[in-house]
Amino acid sequence: MAESRSEKASNDTALRFYRDVLGLERLHYGIWNDDDELTFEALKEAQERYENFLLDSIPEGSTRILDVGCGTGEMCVNLQKRGYEVEGLSPDRNQKRYFAEKLKVPFHHYRFEEFEPEAGKYDCIIMSESCQYIPVDRVFENAALALKPGGHLMVCDYFVVDHDAGILSKSGHCRETFLKTAEEKGYQIVEQRDITREAAKTLDMGKLIADRILMAADMFTERFREKHSVCFKFVKWLGRKKIKKMEDQLPLLDSKRFSEVKRYEFYLFEKA
Numbered sequence: 001m002a003e004s005r006s007e008k009a010s011n012d013t014a015l016r017f018y019r020d021v022l023g024l025e026r027l028h029y030g031i032w033n034d035d036d037e038l039t040f041e042a043l044k045e046a047q048e049r050y051e052n053f054l055l056d057s058i059p060e061g062s063t064r065i066l067d068v069g070c071g072t073g074e075m076c077v078n079l080q081k082r083g084y085e086v087e088g089l090s091p092d093r094n095q096k097r098y099f100a101e102k103l104k105v106p107f108h109h110y111r112f113e114e115f116e117p118e119a120g121k122y123d124c125i126i127m128s129e130s131c132q133y134i135p136v137d138r139v140f141e142n143a144a145l146a147l148k149p150g151g152h153l154m155v156c157d158y159f160v161v162d163h164d165a166g167i168l169s170k171s172g173h174c175r176e177t178f179l180k181t182a183e184e185k186g187y188q189i190v191e192q193r194d195i196t197r198e199a200a201k202t203l204d205m206g207k208l209i210a211d212r213i214l215m216a217a218d219m220f221t222e223r224f225r226e227k228h229s230v231c232f233k234f235v236k237w238l239g240r241k242k243i244k245k246m247e248d249q250l251p252l253l254d255s256k257r258f259s260e261v262k263r264y265e266f267y268l269f270e271k272a
Protein backbone atom coordinates (compact mmCIF):
# COMPACT_ATOMS: atom_id res chain seq x y z
CA MET A 1 0.00 0.00 0.00
CA ALA A 2 2.86 2.39 0.72
CA GLU A 3 5.04 3.87 -1.97
CA SER A 4 8.17 5.88 -1.27
CA ARG A 5 10.73 8.02 -2.98
CA SER A 6 12.12 9.90 0.01
CA GLU A 7 15.86 9.32 -0.06
CA LYS A 8 16.24 10.68 3.44
CA ALA A 9 13.27 9.44 5.42
CA SER A 10 12.55 11.93 8.15
CA ASN A 11 11.93 11.01 11.75
CA ASP A 12 10.27 13.72 13.82
CA THR A 13 11.30 13.25 17.46
CA ALA A 14 8.91 15.88 18.83
CA LEU A 15 5.94 14.19 17.18
CA ARG A 16 7.10 10.79 18.44
CA PHE A 17 7.26 12.27 21.94
CA TYR A 18 3.60 13.45 21.73
CA ARG A 19 2.47 10.02 20.55
CA ASP A 20 4.73 7.55 22.32
CA VAL A 21 5.29 9.39 25.62
CA LEU A 22 2.13 11.48 26.02
CA GLY A 23 -0.19 9.02 24.25
CA LEU A 24 -1.60 11.63 21.85
CA GLU A 25 -2.71 10.20 18.50
CA ARG A 26 -3.46 13.67 17.14
CA LEU A 27 -0.48 15.95 16.60
CA HIS A 28 -2.19 19.32 16.23
CA TYR A 29 -3.56 22.10 18.43
CA GLY A 30 -7.08 21.85 19.82
CA ILE A 31 -10.17 24.05 19.78
CA TRP A 32 -10.77 24.71 23.48
CA ASN A 33 -13.87 25.98 25.27
CA ASP A 34 -13.32 28.99 27.53
CA ASP A 35 -14.18 27.01 30.67
CA ASP A 36 -12.12 23.87 29.85
CA GLU A 37 -9.68 22.88 32.60
CA LEU A 38 -6.08 22.08 31.68
CA THR A 39 -6.24 18.29 31.72
CA PHE A 40 -5.18 15.56 29.27
CA GLU A 41 -8.86 14.65 28.80
CA ALA A 42 -9.74 18.22 27.88
CA LEU A 43 -6.72 18.38 25.52
CA LYS A 44 -7.85 15.24 23.72
CA GLU A 45 -11.42 16.58 23.50
CA ALA A 46 -10.16 19.91 22.14
CA GLN A 47 -8.15 18.08 19.47
CA GLU A 48 -11.20 15.99 18.58
CA ARG A 49 -13.29 19.19 18.31
CA TYR A 50 -10.67 20.62 15.93
CA GLU A 51 -10.67 17.48 13.79
CA ASN A 52 -14.49 17.29 13.68
CA PHE A 53 -14.62 20.92 12.60
CA LEU A 54 -12.34 20.09 9.64
CA LEU A 55 -14.33 16.97 8.73
CA ASP A 56 -17.65 18.86 8.94
CA SER A 57 -16.19 21.52 6.62
CA ILE A 58 -15.43 19.14 3.72
CA PRO A 59 -17.53 20.38 0.80
CA GLU A 60 -20.53 18.27 -0.16
CA GLY A 61 -19.96 16.00 -3.14
CA SER A 62 -16.32 15.29 -2.22
CA THR A 63 -15.31 11.65 -2.51
CA ARG A 64 -11.54 11.33 -2.78
CA ILE A 65 -9.48 12.99 -0.08
CA LEU A 66 -5.71 13.33 0.34
CA ASP A 67 -4.55 14.06 3.90
CA VAL A 68 -1.18 15.80 3.51
CA GLY A 69 1.04 15.47 6.58
CA CYS A 70 -1.32 12.81 7.91
CA GLY A 71 0.53 12.21 11.19
CA THR A 72 -0.39 8.92 12.80
CA GLY A 73 -3.37 8.47 10.44
CA GLU A 74 -6.05 9.30 13.03
CA MET A 75 -7.95 11.71 10.81
CA CYS A 76 -7.74 9.28 7.88
CA VAL A 77 -9.41 6.63 10.06
CA ASN A 78 -12.27 9.03 10.76
CA LEU A 79 -12.47 10.14 7.12
CA GLN A 80 -12.84 6.50 6.15
CA LYS A 81 -15.55 6.01 8.80
CA ARG A 82 -17.46 8.86 7.17
CA GLY A 83 -17.30 7.01 3.84
CA TYR A 84 -14.56 8.93 2.01
CA GLU A 85 -11.90 7.28 -0.17
CA VAL A 86 -8.83 8.45 1.68
CA GLU A 87 -5.08 8.52 1.06
CA GLY A 88 -2.35 9.72 3.41
CA LEU A 89 0.98 11.41 2.77
CA SER A 90 3.88 12.02 5.12
CA PRO A 91 7.69 12.00 4.81
CA ASP A 92 8.06 10.56 8.32
CA ARG A 93 9.08 6.92 8.54
CA ASN A 94 7.52 6.30 11.97
CA GLN A 95 4.23 7.78 10.82
CA LYS A 96 4.37 5.47 7.80
CA ARG A 97 4.49 2.55 10.25
CA TYR A 98 1.70 3.86 12.52
CA PHE A 99 -0.45 4.50 9.45
CA ALA A 100 0.04 0.94 8.14
CA GLU A 101 -1.01 -0.45 11.54
CA LYS A 102 -4.32 1.43 11.33
CA LEU A 103 -5.29 1.53 7.67
CA LYS A 104 -5.09 -0.43 4.44
CA VAL A 105 -5.34 2.54 2.09
CA PRO A 106 -2.63 4.23 -0.05
CA PHE A 107 0.11 6.01 1.87
CA HIS A 108 2.54 8.26 -0.03
CA HIS A 109 5.89 8.43 1.74
CA TYR A 110 6.95 11.81 0.40
CA ARG A 111 7.35 15.43 1.19
CA PHE A 112 4.39 17.10 -0.53
CA GLU A 113 6.69 19.34 -2.57
CA GLU A 114 8.37 16.20 -4.02
CA PHE A 115 5.18 14.22 -4.54
CA GLU A 116 4.14 13.73 -8.17
CA PRO A 117 0.37 13.31 -7.93
CA GLU A 118 -1.88 11.72 -10.49
CA ALA A 119 -3.39 14.76 -12.23
CA GLY A 120 -6.89 15.73 -11.12
CA LYS A 121 -7.31 12.80 -8.72
CA TYR A 122 -8.65 14.39 -5.54
CA ASP A 123 -11.81 16.30 -4.66
CA CYS A 124 -10.26 17.71 -1.51
CA ILE A 125 -6.76 18.02 -0.07
CA ILE A 126 -6.46 18.57 3.67
CA MET A 127 -3.43 20.11 5.36
CA SER A 128 -4.01 19.98 9.10
CA GLU A 129 -1.05 21.84 10.59
CA SER A 130 1.27 20.54 7.87
CA CYS A 131 1.16 23.47 5.44
CA GLN A 132 3.82 25.35 7.46
CA TYR A 133 6.42 22.68 6.56
CA ILE A 134 5.90 22.96 2.79
CA PRO A 135 7.32 25.85 0.69
CA VAL A 136 4.33 28.13 0.17
CA ASP A 137 4.40 28.25 -3.65
CA ARG A 138 4.65 24.43 -3.79
CA VAL A 139 1.56 24.12 -1.53
CA PHE A 140 -0.61 25.75 -4.17
CA GLU A 141 1.18 24.52 -7.31
CA ASN A 142 1.16 20.86 -6.36
CA ALA A 143 -2.37 20.98 -4.95
CA ALA A 144 -3.51 22.49 -8.28
CA LEU A 145 -2.07 19.47 -10.12
CA ALA A 146 -3.60 16.97 -7.73
CA LEU A 147 -7.10 18.49 -7.47
CA LYS A 148 -10.00 17.96 -9.84
CA PRO A 149 -11.23 21.19 -11.48
CA GLY A 150 -13.31 22.95 -8.84
CA GLY A 151 -11.64 20.85 -6.12
CA HIS A 152 -10.89 22.23 -2.66
CA LEU A 153 -7.77 22.79 -0.59
CA MET A 154 -8.31 22.94 3.16
CA VAL A 155 -5.57 24.47 5.30
CA CYS A 156 -5.68 24.80 9.08
CA ASP A 157 -2.47 26.17 10.53
CA TYR A 158 -0.80 29.10 12.22
CA PHE A 159 0.66 32.02 10.30
CA VAL A 160 3.11 34.73 11.35
CA VAL A 161 1.85 38.32 11.49
CA ASP A 162 4.67 39.89 13.55
CA HIS A 163 8.05 39.17 11.98
CA ASP A 164 10.15 40.82 14.70
CA ALA A 165 9.37 38.45 17.58
CA GLY A 166 12.55 36.34 17.48
CA ILE A 167 12.08 32.59 17.80
CA LEU A 168 8.28 33.00 17.80
CA SER A 169 8.34 34.43 14.26
CA LYS A 170 10.39 31.53 12.94
CA SER A 171 7.74 28.82 12.57
CA GLY A 172 4.71 29.22 10.32
CA HIS A 173 4.32 30.89 6.92
CA CYS A 174 4.06 34.65 6.64
CA ARG A 175 0.26 35.18 6.52
CA GLU A 176 0.47 37.94 3.94
CA THR A 177 2.70 35.90 1.56
CA PHE A 178 0.47 32.85 2.00
CA LEU A 179 -2.70 34.73 1.01
CA LYS A 180 -0.98 36.61 -1.84
CA THR A 181 0.38 33.32 -3.26
CA ALA A 182 -3.07 31.69 -3.04
CA GLU A 183 -4.53 34.53 -5.08
CA GLU A 184 -1.70 34.52 -7.63
CA LYS A 185 -2.07 30.76 -8.14
CA GLY A 186 -5.79 31.14 -8.87
CA TYR A 187 -7.41 30.05 -5.59
CA GLN A 188 -10.51 31.62 -4.08
CA ILE A 189 -11.33 31.61 -0.37
CA VAL A 190 -14.67 29.88 0.18
CA GLU A 191 -14.55 29.77 3.98
CA GLN A 192 -12.28 31.24 6.63
CA ARG A 193 -12.22 31.10 10.44
CA ASP A 194 -9.78 32.57 12.94
CA ILE A 195 -9.33 30.10 15.83
CA THR A 196 -6.29 31.76 17.46
CA ARG A 197 -8.00 32.33 20.81
CA GLU A 198 -9.50 28.84 21.05
CA ALA A 199 -6.26 27.14 19.90
CA ALA A 200 -3.79 29.13 22.04
CA LYS A 201 -4.86 27.32 25.23
CA THR A 202 -3.07 24.25 23.81
CA LEU A 203 0.16 26.07 24.70
CA ASP A 204 -0.97 26.57 28.32
CA MET A 205 -1.37 22.79 28.43
CA GLY A 206 2.06 22.36 26.79
CA LYS A 207 3.58 24.64 29.44
CA LEU A 208 1.93 22.62 32.23
CA ILE A 209 3.36 19.39 30.77
CA ALA A 210 6.84 20.94 30.39
CA ASP A 211 6.76 22.23 34.01
CA ARG A 212 5.78 18.76 35.28
CA ILE A 213 8.58 17.08 33.30
CA LEU A 214 11.08 19.57 34.77
CA MET A 215 9.68 18.99 38.25
CA ALA A 216 10.04 15.20 37.83
CA ALA A 217 13.62 15.61 36.54
CA ASP A 218 14.38 17.77 39.57
CA MET A 219 12.95 15.16 41.95
CA PHE A 220 14.78 12.24 40.35
CA THR A 221 18.16 13.99 40.35
CA GLU A 222 17.87 15.42 43.89
CA ARG A 223 19.82 12.61 45.65
CA PHE A 224 22.46 12.52 42.90
CA ARG A 225 22.92 16.31 43.07
CA GLU A 226 23.37 16.19 46.85
CA LYS A 227 25.79 13.23 46.89
CA HIS A 228 27.83 14.03 43.76
CA SER A 229 27.62 17.79 43.38
CA VAL A 230 30.91 18.10 41.45
CA CYS A 231 29.99 15.30 39.08
CA PHE A 232 26.49 16.84 38.61
CA LYS A 233 28.01 20.22 37.74
CA PHE A 234 30.21 18.50 35.15
CA VAL A 235 27.23 16.64 33.59
CA LYS A 236 25.33 19.95 33.50
CA TRP A 237 28.29 21.61 31.83
CA LEU A 238 28.40 18.82 29.22
CA GLY A 239 24.72 19.36 28.46
CA ARG A 240 24.93 23.16 28.55
CA LYS A 241 24.14 23.64 24.86
CA LYS A 242 21.01 21.47 25.06
CA ILE A 243 19.91 23.27 28.26
CA LYS A 244 20.42 26.66 26.58
CA LYS A 245 18.43 25.50 23.53
CA MET A 246 15.57 24.39 25.79
CA GLU A 247 15.60 27.69 27.69
CA ASP A 248 15.58 29.61 24.38
CA GLN A 249 12.51 27.66 23.30
CA LEU A 250 10.41 28.44 26.41
CA PRO A 251 8.79 31.56 24.81
CA LEU A 252 7.24 29.15 22.29
CA LEU A 253 4.88 27.98 25.06
CA ASP A 254 3.65 31.49 25.91
CA SER A 255 0.01 31.54 24.70
CA LYS A 256 -0.34 35.32 25.08
CA ARG A 257 2.73 36.02 22.93
CA PHE A 258 1.59 33.37 20.45
CA SER A 259 -1.71 35.25 19.99
CA GLU A 260 0.16 38.52 19.45
CA VAL A 261 2.66 37.13 16.92
CA LYS A 262 0.59 34.54 15.04
CA ARG A 263 -2.88 33.74 13.80
CA TYR A 264 -4.21 30.22 13.80
CA GLU A 265 -6.61 30.06 10.88
CA PHE A 266 -8.79 27.74 8.87
CA TYR A 267 -9.06 28.28 5.11
CA LEU A 268 -11.10 26.45 2.53
CA PHE A 269 -9.92 27.37 -0.96
CA GLU A 270 -11.50 26.50 -4.28
CA LYS A 271 -9.29 26.01 -7.32
CA ALA A 272 -10.81 27.53 -10.42
Ligand SMILES: C[S@@+](CC[C@H](N)C(=O)[O-])C[C@H]1O[C@@H](n2cnc3c(N)ncnc32)[C@H](O)[C@@H]1O
Binds near residue numbers: 025071072110113130
Ligand atom coordinates in the same frame (compact mmCIF):
# COMPACT_ATOMS: atom_id res chain seq x y z
C1 LIG B 1 2.02 18.91 13.39
S1 LIG B 1 1.98 17.41 12.47
C2 LIG B 1 0.26 17.32 12.04
C3 LIG B 1 -0.13 15.91 11.80
C4 LIG B 1 -1.60 15.68 11.43
N1 LIG B 1 -1.99 16.38 10.23
C5 LIG B 1 -2.48 16.10 12.55
O1 LIG B 1 -3.22 17.06 12.37
O2 LIG B 1 -2.42 15.45 13.60
C6 LIG B 1 2.76 17.85 10.94
C7 LIG B 1 2.71 16.78 9.87
O3 LIG B 1 3.31 17.28 8.67
C8 LIG B 1 4.22 16.33 8.17
N2 LIG B 1 5.21 17.00 7.28
C9 LIG B 1 6.36 17.62 7.62
N3 LIG B 1 6.97 18.10 6.51
C10 LIG B 1 6.17 17.79 5.46
C11 LIG B 1 6.27 18.00 4.05
N4 LIG B 1 7.30 18.65 3.52
N5 LIG B 1 5.28 17.51 3.25
C12 LIG B 1 4.22 16.86 3.80
N6 LIG B 1 4.07 16.64 5.12
C13 LIG B 1 5.04 17.09 5.94
C14 LIG B 1 4.79 15.68 9.42
O4 LIG B 1 5.41 14.46 9.15
C15 LIG B 1 3.50 15.52 10.21
O5 LIG B 1 2.78 14.41 9.77
